Amino acid sequence: MNSASEALVLKGGHVLDAEQGIDGIADVHVADGKIVHVGPRNAAPDATIIDVSGSYVSAGWIDIHVHAYGTLGFANPDTVGVYQGVTSFVDAGGPGIGVLDQFMELLGHLETSLYAGAFIRPMGLLGLNFIEGDVRTLGEVPITRWVDFAREHRDMLRYIKCNAIGDYGPGTLKLTKGLAQILGLPLYMHIGEFQLQNPEFLLAPEAFRIAESGDMITHLYHGNLGKVIDEKGKVLPVVREAERRGVIFDLGFGGYNFSWKVAETAFAQDLVPHTISSDLQQFNVVRPVKSLANVMSAMIRLGLTLPQVIERVTRNPAKAISLTDRAGSLKPGMPADITVFRVNSGEFELFDCYTQSRKAEKQIEPLITFKNGKRFDADMAMGQEESNWFLQIAEDHVPERAGALSAAQRQFLSSLAARLSSTSWEVSNAERLDIGKALELQDIFHRERAAQGLRLKDALQAVYASFLDQPFTMQIGLLLVRLEQPFAIGRLSDVSGQRHLAA
Amino acid sequence: MTERPWCELGGLRTDNTKYPARASIEGVGIVVLKTKSGLRGVQRSCPHMQGTMMNAELVANDTMVRCPLHVFTFRLSDGKGVNCPGFKVTIYEIKEEDGKFFGRVAN
Numbered sequence: 001m002n003s004a005s006e007a008l009v010l011k012g013g014h015v016l017d018a019e020q021g022i023d024g025i026a027d028v029h030v031a032d033g034k035i036v037h038v039g040p041r042n043a044a045p046d047a048t049i050i051d052v053s054g055s056y057v058s059a060g061w062i063d064i065h066v067h068a069y070g071t072l073g074f075a076n077p078d079t080v081g082v083y084q085g086v087t088s089f090v091d092a093g094g095p096g097i098g099v100l101d102q103f104m105e106l107l108g109h110l111e112t113s114l115y116a117g118a119f120i121r122p123m124g125l126l127g128l129n130f131i132e133g134d135v136r137t138l139g140e141v142p143i144t145r146w147v148d149f150a151r152e153h154r155d156m157l158r159y160i161k162c163n164a165i166g167d168y169g170p171g172t173l174k175l176t177k178g179l180a181q182i183l184g185l186p187l188y189m190h191i192g193e194f195q196l197q198n199p200e201f202l203l204a205p206e207a208f209r210i211a212e213s214g215d216m217i218t219h220l221y222h223g224n225l226g227k228v229i230d231e232k233g234k235v236l237p238v239v240r241e242a243e244r245r246g247v248i249f250d251l252g253f254g255g256y257n258f259s260w261k262v263a264e265t266a267f268a269q270d271l272v273p274h275t276i277s278s279d280l281q282q283f284n285v286v287r288p289v290k291s292l293a294n295v296m297s298a299m300i301r302l303g304l305t306l307p308q309v310i311e312r313v314t315r316n317p318a319k320a321i322s323l324t325d326r327a328g329s330l331k332p333g334m335p336a337d338i339t340v341f342r343v344n345s346g347e348f349e350l351f352d353c354y355t356q357s358r359k360a361e362k363q364i365e366p367l368i369t370f371k372n373g374k375r376f377d378a379d380m381a382m383g384q385e386e387s388n389w390f391l392q393i394a395e396d397h398v399p400e401r402a403g404a405l406s407a408a409q410r411q412f413l414s415s416l417a418a419r420l421s422s423t424s425w426e427v428s429n430a431e432r433l434d435i436g437k438a439l440e441l442q443d444i445f446h447r448e449r450a451a452q453g454l455r456l457k458d459a460l461q462a463v464y465a466s467f468l469d470q471p472f473t474m475q476i477g478l479l480l481v482r483l484e485q486p487f488a489i490g491r492l493s494d495v496s497g498q499r500h501l502a503a
Numbered sequence: 504m505t506e507r508p509w510c511e512l513g514g515l516r517t518d519n520t521k522y523p524a525r526a527s528i529e530g531v532g533i534v535v536l537k538t539k540s541g542l543r544g545v546q547r548s549c550p551h552m553q554g555t556m557m558n559a560e561l562v563a564n565d566t567m568v569r570c571p572l573h574v575f576t577f578r579l580s581d582g583k584g585v586n587c588p589g590f591k592v593t594i595y596e597i598k599e600e601d602g603k604f605f606g607r608v609a610n
Contacts, residue, residue, distance in 0.1 A: 317582050390586055429589045
């Protein structure tokens with residue numbers, strides 16, 4: 001594996017770089033983790049030459065909509081990052097202001113550059129099991145905390161997200177727009193009602209009305225309530241008006257959010273996403289999304305050219321989330337974030353989210369990713385391994401990794417168990433979530449952690465290792481409120497005393 | 504607690520039935536799965552997005568059933584959602600006696 005500092009030449013590949021207007025065979029020279037030159041030039045004497053002839057070379061792909069953290073996230077988010085051609089991605093709504101500290105602690109070690117598309121709800125996205133559109137789950141929107149966090153961690157935040165679903169009118173959208181304006185960030189809105197059957201308000205058109213230039217709307221080709229086309233298949237005027245204003249349209253393929261019929265009807269009227277994103281998460285990585293590359297293949301099948309597709313995962317998303325200083329092109333001086341891929345010919349079947357499929361003759365396959373010059377060979381199977389997405393509580397055994405917890409962590413778990421005994425909770429069902437209780441349990445966690453003087457990361461790892469075999473990360477309040485109280489307290493006590501582990 | 508009575512299943516034959524198989528119990532449609540530890544019934548569709556359980560996959564050594572649409576996974580012991588807390592499916596015990604199938608709610 002190449003280290004980040006090694007000099008490299010990627011030789012003979014077909015370079016696609018919209019920013020520099022390159023579309024042809026060229027060598028890419030890399031040194032010290034940065035792009036040095038694209039084009040003919042003698043290689044540095046110590047450079048490693050990698051023959052990539054027959055392949056394409058582009059800037060590392062940017063996926064502005066994945067779920068790395070939270071109830072939808074992966075045990076190892078890099079599996080859908082650098083191991084699949086993606087060098088930067090944005091968690092679309094996993095964290096809110098109440099859990100951004102947890103998000104940063106836990107995901108700081110990734111090889112893939114991770115940014116937050118923070119959610120308006122302090123707890124972030126709740127997951128598919130609860131009604132996301134219930135406005136009461138928003139709770140409070142603490143402006144002071146948002147402003148302070150943004151001042152300290154401006155680089156982490158790339159947009160503010162809300163969902164244009166639910167039955168409370170467009171207030172949430174306006175509220176989120178207001179917060180985004182305060183923070184100087186783009187607004188990013190999910191469209192497509194997939195939870196309510198007959199909502200009184202259809203919020204998708206409102207999203208297009210509220211969005212301003214630079215704001216983003218995702219799930220452009222969804223087939224749920226609130227499509228971008230009317231009953232006769234015509235693109236809605238409100239969508240066209242938003243497009244003229246400079247609103248950015250994002251694909252956001254997802255598990256519910258891409259319909260071949262809608263895509264083909266809208267594409268025939270030249271309604272095309274500016275950015276191509278996957279919406280990868282636990283519940284769609286096996287099918288239908290699989291990878292950003294699979295989504296890109298679907299866009300080729302829809303009718304976009306290869307350069308158009310690559311521009312939509314490099315230059316366009318870099319502009320959309322203000323990342324052009326470090327990603328989206330192969331300009332000299334840029335970090336050496338590079339994706340080497342090929343376009344396979346054959347017969348492929350590409351599914352949407354509604355059991356429809358299309359035969360395709362082209363398939364995009366990532367081969368090698370470089371992140372700041374460090375090499376990662378593609379592994380498209382790793383993301384789909386069950387241990388990477390099947391988040392289940394280890395109910396009948398103590399996770400093995402709990403055995404590695406320190407004495408301080410075990411002491412914390414013991415104290416936490418005692419403190420949790422002073423309140424009571426019941427497991428939420430699919431229709432309701434006691435978000436107040438989740439916040440209360442999270443507060444207890446933080447207070448106890450502070451009292452013990454334990455680092456946040458160590459405290460989080462202690463709780464996760466008590467219940468989860470795999471290193472998933474999620475909002476601590478949501479994790480606790482999903483557990484039966486006697487089980488939760490018993491397990492924390494057991495791990496703190498290591499009783500099961502000794503057996 | 505009185506034990507639930509067994510009811511004869513409709514639509515299931517003892518000869519060369521392929522599993523999973525559709526059946527009914529007291530007018531309610533179910534899907535019968537063949538697991539390593541015998542037959543087990545589950546409600547006809549997933550409570551999440553109503554995917555048909557006829558396409559469901561047996562996982563975790565046949566102790567769980569997984570809807571293929573969004574990998575929502577349920578325990579065959581009690582129907583509890585494993586990766587989807589709050590969701591639940593109805594599970595049926597199934598037995599064969601004298602060439603007939605019988606079932607009853609397990610959870």
